[in-house]
Amino acid sequence: MKRVILTFALIAVSLLSTKTFAQTANLNITISDVLSFSVTQPASLDVNFDTEAKYTNGITALATDHVSVTSSRGYVVKAIAGTVTGSAAIAPGSVKITSAVGATNNGNITGITYGSAVTLPVSGGTAATVITAANTSWSGSNSTNKFNISYLIGAGGAYAGKATGLNVVPVVYTVTQQ
């Protein structure tokens, strides 16, 4: 009988010594929109019209990795002309914009729609959509979408007969999250 009591006592002590305590810590995670955007100014955007072929066919100025977007969700990139300066009073509509995935893009390309030969609207008009992304730019640990932009400038003899000299057509890009 003594042995039985001792065994029960031993079991009771053993149970008490393996007691578990629980505590719960909450991680409060607030997810907010993240959006950043940059546009480069490469030398390829300086063009000279000095041959008949250029006046007839225009000049294609390719800017690789021109637009970079980091966005936590879908986004839209739009473009519109700024105030044109120069001797020839160049019409912004003589510039067509085509976008494509960038040379060094590692971001998410699912759900991206690229604009093709989008006519650059005049300042004060409605900005034209150049890139539409239905999803975030993140692809795993790669956060940024990069885009090549090609500008077809002055095709179809658009600048023939205009005063010679230097002209600047600013292109105002904006990005908004959808």
Add this chain to the structure above:
Amino acid sequence: MKKVIVLFLFLFIAKAHSAVFAQTPGLTIKLLDALSFTISQPENLNLEYINGGKMKDKFVARIPDHITVISSRGYVVKAVSGAANGKEPKVSLTSHISKTNKGNTYGLVFGRSVQLHQANGSATTVISATNTSWNGINPENKFDIDYSVESVNFKGMDGTPPTIPVIFTVLQP
């Protein structure tokens, strides 16, 4: 009043959430003069005898698409006679727009029976254009030229007829 404030607050928050970023690269476009010019050399120059009546008789030959000009702005085509072998006949030129021309015809002035000055003389204007040759994607102006030589110049000639070089120049004024 409370509702208005709430509405403005809501609009402000909505605006803040549709963040917009702007960047502005510039396209620097330099326009320079472009000018090119070709003259065809037809294998056969068939002169047609024209009885001038009270005027002097002459030989006339029309060369279609003889002159082609591509110019980013207005231009002038001039001609002068080169050194002819033998007696220098009097040559006059008349320009016409070509049937195959697709370029800009606005502001073209055509020379009519323009007497060529002889070698070392001043060049005579055959065509003048106040505007570019481009018409949309069509860059070229094409011209037919009539060569006219007074028949009196050939009187008394036998054997090889004279060769009369005609020197055309184009310039952008």
